[in-house]
Amino acid sequence: MPEQTPHQTPHIVIIGCGFGGLEAAKAFKGKAVRVSLIDRTNHHLFQPLLYQVATAGLAAPLISAPIRHLFRSQDNVTTLLGEVRSIDAMNKRLEFVQPSSGVPHALAFDHLIVAAGASHSYFGNDAWEAHAPGLKTLQDAFDIRRKILMAFEAAEAQDDTAQREALLTFVVIGAGPTGVEMAGTLAEIARHTLPGEFRRINPASAKVILVEGGARVLQAMPLDLSEKALKQLVKLGVDVRLNAKVTQIDAQGIQVDTLPTPTDLEAKTASSPQTVSARSYQIHSKTIIWAAGVAASALGKQLASSTGCELDRAGRVKVLPDLSLPQVPSISVIGDMASLMRDVDGKSVPVPGVSPAAKQMGRCAAANILRRIQGQSTLAFHYADYGNLATIGRNAAVVDLATPLGALRFSGKLAWLFWLFAHIYFLIGFRNRFVVLADWTNAYLSFSRNARVVAEAVSPESS
Numbered sequence: 001m002p003e004q005t006p007h008q009t010p011h012i013v014i015i016g017c018g019f020g021g022l023e024a025a026k027a028f029k030g031k032a033v034r035v036s037l038i039d040r041t042n043h044h045l046f047q048p049l050l051y052q053v054a055t056a057g058l059a060a061p062l063i064s065a066p067i068r069h070l071f072r073s074q075d076n077v078t079t080l081l082g083e084v085r086s087i088d089a090m091n092k093r094l095e096f097v098q099p100s101s102g103v104p105h106a107l108a109f110d111h112l113i114v115a116a117g118a119s120h121s122y123f124g125n126d127a128w129e130a131h132a133p134g135l136k137t138l139q140d141a142f143d144i145r146r147k148i149l150m151a152f153e154a155a156e157a158q159d160d161t162a163q164r165e166a167l168l169t170f171v172v173i174g175a176g177p178t179g180v181e182m183a184g185t186l187a188e189i190a191r192h193t194l195p196g197e198f199r200r201i202n203p204a205s206a207k208v209i210l211v212e213g214g215a216r217v218l219q220a221m222p223l224d225l226s227e228k229a230l231k232q233l234v235k236l237g238v239d240v241r242l243n244a245k246v247t248q249i250d251a252q253g254i255q256v257d258t259l260p261t262p263t264d265l266e267a268k269t270a271s272s273p274q275t276v277s278a279r280s281y282q283i284h285s286k287t288i289i290w291a292a293g294v295a296a297s298a299l300g301k302q303l304a305s306s307t308g309c310e311l312d313r314a315g316r317v318k319v320l321p322d323l324s325l326p327q328v329p330s331i332s333v334i335g336d337m338a339s340l341m342r343d344v345d346g347k348s349v350p351v352p353g354v355s356p357a358a359k360q361m362g363r364c365a366a367a368n369i370l371r372r373i374q375g376q377s378t379l380a381f382h383y384a385d386y387g388n389l390a391t392i393g394r395n396a397a398v399v400d401l402a403t404p405l406g407a408l409r410f411s412g413k414l415a416w417l418f419w420l421f422a423h424i425y426f427l428i429g430f431r432n433r434f435v436v437l438a439d440w441t442n443a444y445l446s447f448s449r450n451a452r453v454v455a456e457a458v459s460p461e462s463s
Ligand SMILES: Cc1cc2nc3c(=O)[nH]c(=O)nc-3n(C[C@H](O)[C@H](O)[C@H](O)COP(=O)(O)OP(=O)(O)OC[C@H]3O[C@@H](n4cnc5c(N)ncnc54)[C@H](O)[C@@H]3O)c2cc1C
Pocket: 015, 016, 017, 018, 019, 020, 021, 038, 039, 040, 041, 043, 044, 045, 047, 048, 049, 050, 051, 082, 083, 084, 085, 115, 116, 117, 118, 135, 136, 177, 178, 297, 299, 334, 335, 336, 337, 353, 354, 355, 356, 358
């Protein structure tokens, strides 16, 4: 691509067309600016329903949309497919590489919005990724779906009892929203979808184990909803192991240390002065899914080295209240990459890494760039928190809504219906909303999951 020539119209570059980048680009509609929107994939992805693709409930096009198509009628947006590799903040240039050709290109900007999101963190144990993939992209969802379906196929052909048990043991690590919905849905597949289709194994005998280092599931939820979520998981047939720290993952399974709970410690101290030690055990499994940690895009480190900005422990960029970088007003960082504190009942807490926060930040960063162009002062970002939802499985969810009259909390079937309609409402495109609703109604009535065709059957031993 040729170097950009000097131009009168301000050029805004947005890295990433996830929730934050998409909303920022839309906010420039009809404004006298040129926008270049770069993403390493050709689609915007609705991550909250990614687990449905990973568990064969929905087909990929229903939760994603081609970026180029989304901006077909917004003339001031140019869509570029490419992975940004470096940002030169001082000279206002960046370099990106086109995935198809591998050729690097330079792009100059007047203002930059960095919205490249987050990826998995294995807390320094990167070798675990080969055995325990995480769920972040469509490719991750395809890989996990193949692993799950192939484990049942391999178990049907396996004569060795121990091997068959390992194939029919599914481990999910991390009981945040993604881990909880993955575990709940896996239990549903084993208990309701697959029985009747196999002759040598009973899919309903499959074990689904959810391993969590903390003392409760859904730690971001209030305690009562967390306890209700645990009950619903157990009812669905999930074996939940709390206070369980994973110390090793390999091709055979995982090693777990069960941490003593405060009650264990009290009981032990009363009966003997010896210290209470962790109990260590192994779980043999061929399908392990990682849902335990996230780290901000590596572009955060790039920015830190080129601008001196600070990062938090998860690699998120500490931004000013108006979402720009200290000393570098031409660059804003938003969404899962941004670290910003807010005041809640006198306590300073981080703005959460959720899609509403990313969307609101996208709109705020775009508005502030337009204000800067017009010589006006920028405005501070205020997060409007509407609450928290998490689904667990069929008829099972928890909802914590922030209303003007206070928190509204409920769980069970009503919460599940609320979660379902909220997610359909926020999906992009009328066709997608309609088809997802039809697919879910069919799945609800028939217990079926229709997206089970796998193009290439790779053995779970080699994946
Ligand atoms: C499985 C899962 C379930 C979730 N469920 C929920 C939920 O139920 N509710 C909720 O509110 N939130 C949920 N979240 C969190 C929510 O999706 C994120 O908070 C939100 O996507 C953050 O938006 P973002 O714009 O910062 O990043 P993203 O939406 O992740 O977008 C980042 C974009 O940047 C692109 N990109 C990355 N690096 C580069 C690069 N170097 N060059 C070019 N492009 C790049 C990516 O391809 C991507 O399109 C979930 C997340 C996951 C992974």
